[in-house]
Amino acid sequence: MDYFKQDLASLHADLVAKKMSAKELTQATFENIKATDPKIDAFLHLNEDQALAQADALDQAGITDDQPLAGIPLALKDNLVTKDEPTTAASKILENFTPVYDATVVSKLAAAKMVPVGKTNLDEFAMGGSTENSAFKTTKNAWDQTKVPGGSSGGSAAAVAAGMVPVALGTDTGGSIRQPASFNGIVGMKPTYGRVSRWGLIAFGSSFDAIGPMTRSVKDNAMMLSAIAGHDDHDLTSSDKAVPNFAADLTAATSVKGMRIGLPKEFLADGINDDVKQAILAAADTYRKLGATVDEVSLPHNKYGVAAYYIIASSEASSNLQRFDGIRYGYRAKDVKNLEDVYVKSRSEGFGAEVKRRIMLGTFSLSAGFYDAYFLKAAKVRTVILNDFKAILKDHDFIMGPVAPTPAFNIGAEIADPLTMYMNDILTIPVNLAGLPGLSLPAGFSNGLPVGMQLIGRPFDESTLYKAGYAFEQNTEFHTKVPALGGQN
Amino acid sequence: MANRINREQVKHVAELAKLEFTDDQLDALTPQLDDIIGLFESLSEVDTDNVEPTTNVTDQINVMREDVADNWGQSAALLKNAPDAARGYIKVPTIIDESED
Numbered sequence: 001m002d003y004f005k006q007d008l009a010s011l012h013a014d015l016v017a018k019k020m021s022a023k024e025l026t027q028a029t030f031e032n033i034k035a036t037d038p039k040i041d042a043f044l045h046l047n048e049d050q051a052l053a054q055a056d057a058l059d060q061a062g063i064t065d066d067q068p069l070a071g072i073p074l075a076l077k078d079n080l081v082t083k084d085e086p087t088t089a090a091s092k093i094l095e096n097f098t099p100v101y102d103a104t105v106v107s108k109l110a111a112a113k114m115v116p117v118g119k120t121n122l123d124e125f126a127m128g129g130s131t132e133n134s135a136f137k138t139t140k141n142a143w144d145q146t147k148v149p150g151g152s153s154g155g156s157a158a159a160v161a162a163g164m165v166p167v168a169l170g171t172d173t174g175g176s177i178r179q180p181a182s183f184n185g186i187v188g189m190k191p192t193y194g195r196v197s198r199w200g201l202i203a204f205g206s207s208f209d210a211i212g213p214m215t216r217s218v219k220d221n222a223m224m225l226s227a228i229a230g231h232d233d234h235d236l237t238s239s240d241k242a243v244p245n246f247a248a249d250l251t252a253a254t255s256v257k258g259m260r261i262g263l264p265k266e267f268l269a270d271g272i273n274d275d276v277k278q279a280i281l282a283a284a285d286t287y288r289k290l291g292a293t294v295d296e297v298s299l300p301h302n303k304y305g306v307a308a309y310y311i312i313a314s315s316e317a318s319s320n321l322q323r324f325d326g327i328r329y330g331y332r333a334k335d336v337k338n339l340e341d342v343y344v345k346s347r348s349e350g351f352g353a354e355v356k357r358r359i360m361l362g363t364f365s366l367s368a369g370f371y372d373a374y375f376l377k378a379a380k381v382r383t384v385i386l387n388d389f390k391a392i393l394k395d396h397d398f399i400m401g402p403v404a405p406t407p408a409f410n411i412g413a414e415i416a417d418p419l420t421m422y423m424n425d426i427l428t429i430p431v432n433l434a435g436l437p438g439l440s441l442p443a444g445f446s447n448g449l450p451v452g453m454q455l456i457g458r459p460f461d462e463s464t465l466y467k468a469g470y471a472f473e474q475n476t477e478f479h480t481k482v483p484a485l486g487g488q489n
Numbered sequence: 490m491a492n493r494i495n496r497e498q499v500k501h502v503a504e505l506a507k508l509e510f511t512d513d514q515l516d517a518l519t520p521q522l523d524d525i526i527g528l529f530e531s532l533s534e535v536d537t538d539n540v541e542p543t544t545n546v547t548d549q550i551n552v553m554r555e556d557v558a559d560n561w562g563q564s565a566a567l568l569k570n571a572p573d574a575a576r577g578y579i580k581v582p583t584i585i586d587e588s589e590d
Contacts, residue, residue, distance in 0.1 A: 100566045194547045207545055236552040237545075304535055307528050318506060325507075328579060332572035339584045343507045356508055360522060363506040364494070365529070377532050379542030384535055386543055419524050435546030 004032075004163040004482070008072060008220045011166065015063045015071045022055035022063060022071030026115055029073040033117070033164045039145055039485060041137045042159040044078050045086050046118040055115050063113075069227055070113035075159045075168035078119035079126055079202040080211070082106055085116075089202045090134035091124045093324050093331045093350030103200020104235065105169060105211050105228045112227050120155030120168060124352045125321070126176055126204045128152050129424050132415045133354045140411070142184050143449055143483040147408035150180030156214050157184040161483060167215045167224055171201055173208045174309055175403070175428025178440035181214055182403035182452025185442045185481065187221045187469070188214045192460045193435035194239040196225075197232030203320040205313035206237075208432040217479060218441060218469040222246035225462060241460050249463055250470040257291030259397040259468065266302040267401030267427060276402045279444030279451045283472065284400065290471055297396065299388045304381050305430040306422055310358075311365045311378035312433075317355075318362030324350065357418060386434045389456070393436075397464055399456040402427055403440045407449035431456050439465040442478035450478075493526045494519065 006014070014020050030048050037043055055071060063070045076082065079089040081099035088094045102110065109116070123133035131139040131154030139154045141147035142161035149158040153170030157180035160168050170177040172190035181188025189212040196211045203209065213224035226247065231240040263284055268277050284294045326332040326346025333345035351359070365374035392399055404424060414421050431438040436456055443453035453472075457465045473479050494502075499519050503510055510518060564577065573580040 097570055098566075100563045101560050194549065233554050236554070237547045237549055239547065239549065301535060304532055307532050310525065311529055311532075322507075326572060327581060329567075329570035330572070336582055338582055342582060344509050347507055348509045351508075356510075357518065357521065359506050359508065360499070360502055360518070361525060364502045364522070364526070367502065367505060374529055376542055377537065378529075379544055380537035380540045381532050381535050382543040383540050384537065386546070418521055419528065422525070422528075433543075 007217050008069065008166060008223055011072055012068050016065050022058040022115065023052060025071060026051050026055040026073055026117070029117055029165060036162050036164050036485060039140065040142060040158050040162050040164075041139045042120050042155040042162070042164065043075070043118045044088060044090065044121050044136055044155070047085055047116065051115050051117045058113055058115070067113055068223060069109070072114050072167065073117045073165050074109060074114045075118055075120050075156055075165040076106065076116055077122055077153050077156050077168070077170050079122060079171060080106060080169060081200040081202065082116070082119065085119070087119065087202070088136070089125045090122045090136055091351065091355070092135040093346070095331060097329055101200065104197040104232045106200065108228050117165060120153070120159055122155055123152035124355050125202065125317070126152040126171055126173055127317070127354050127358050129175065129179055129421055130415065131155060131180075132411065133352055135352055138411060141408045141449075142485070144408070146410060147449065148183070148411050150183035150404070150408060152176040152180075153214065154180045157181055157186060157188070160184070160214050160216060161186050162485060163482065167213060167220060169211060169228070170214045172210050172212060172432065173205045173313060174432050175425045177212050177214060178428050178438055178452070178454055179404050179425070181440040183408040183450065185450030185478070185483070186214055186216055187218055187442070187479070188212065188440045189221050189225055189462065189465075190431065190438045191225060191229065191462055192239075192437045194237050195229050195437070195460065195462070197230070197235040197238040199232055199234035205316040206320060207316060208313055210432075218466055218473050219247050219250050222250060222466045239460065244463055246463055246466050249467055254467050254470050254474070255291065256287055256468050256471045259292040260395065261287055261292050261294045262297035262392045262396040262399045263294050264297050264299040264302065264392070264399060264401060266299050271405055272402060273406045273446065275444065275446030276404075276406065276451050280400065280402050280453060283443045283453050286472060286475055287400070290475060294400070295396070297392045297399070299385075299392070299430065301381065301385050301388055302430055303426070305385055305433055306426050308378040308381040308385065309425070309429040309433055310361060310422055311374050312382065314358040314362035315365050315375050316362070318359045318366065321355070321359055326350070354418070382433050385430050389430070389434045389436060393458045398468060401454050401456070403452040403454040404428070407446045407451055427454065435459065437462045437465055439469050441469045441472065442481070443472070443476070444478060445481075493523050493530065
């Protein structure tokens, strides 16, 4: 069975026609993971027994034509809580934590009868861009195991790219779906803020956090987003806007003809790798050939995005992570004599260096005497950046540009230099500040490593991004390339 | 080094955050935080007179729902996550430090 090359629709057709059973597909998935993951280290936890039992039950009940995701294996980033299955956020502080409920996205995919096979590695509490901040292991890039997979959803990205699972969920606070998707040559969507319920996502930056699909193709991604999106009473920031059947719009007739695309000059400025620039310029030409107009536009305050984000997101994190106090759940330090010791020692021993750094930055930015100069100023700059996007999107259907300034970098190269690591997020962060949807998809290669393109849309207009991404895919070959170690290929 | 934040201030912020650092960690952390705060200060270049802050990008305001308990009655499973528990309660060390009396 060579399901690595099949998309979700084709896997579904085979399951309905009983060319293979859900159990066979699940078994093949675990065989694949066991053969491949020792090289990649994408998974923190596998749940083989439950997955096989679930697949068996699906086979007994029969998979019908109206259940497009039934029986499809799925990996979940380990900051999404799963009832009775360990959930660590890749932190020592949650090493022995077992949630008592499922995240809304997990419940929705269970209702769609998908088969979760395990939890994937991430930067601790999703703070990082290389997955090196995990307390447990460093995931490797699917294309070159000396390179980082990106982050923080590096485990999900590498698992999909290496052919271990057809789809995974990631989360994106400042680029954590789009950048690892770009580094691994797959498709990742950060939906509009509020499109997908955050209930059960371990909170990092609550005004930014978004959950989205990571897949091998645009159409697979569109199918997955329709399945996880929608209002949820448990997340009052989730939107009650109707959720389209995004994949239904993606057909042979899908076209970008007549669309106006903005290409911000700041996205191709100094500091962006030449191969990355060339890939984006070539993609702009592809869109022109397909009948779209590509205009040079400007996001004049883009360069302030990183500073504004690291103030606001760290402030939100410092507040959200106060709940880890060593009392009700999670790690508690040994030999503590009083309550203050429980808090201070449990947190100091339980959190890793990057998480502590962000808590410190956030606590500083919110503290008496500094609040106005840092937090409040950053919140105002957030408005300015939002207005820059609004001005472009008033008369452009979407914005295009790179995802990251460079392709995947070497493991160990930047981990000692937090500021350099933060600056890598310069092209993804502004989209989170503005709450807009952003789609990352394969658009080229640089020395054998994938290069991604980012499409940024109006609020709740993921549909246009999927159409534009699909049109690009239909006219290019990048998404068909797979890494040499890839699964069964 | 520009000294936007010094070692004593880092220790103060750590106290607020309920974190502690060794001397070696403070030596490494202080210049890192100073660099990052230097980046933060670039925001002063942006004119934000008459600009309202954005703390929330949704258009949802004051969403209400019934206050109904769900998924409850799981105290045994919840207590399994507690570092220390007995007879249905979470155990903690002495709250009042008697040595300070």
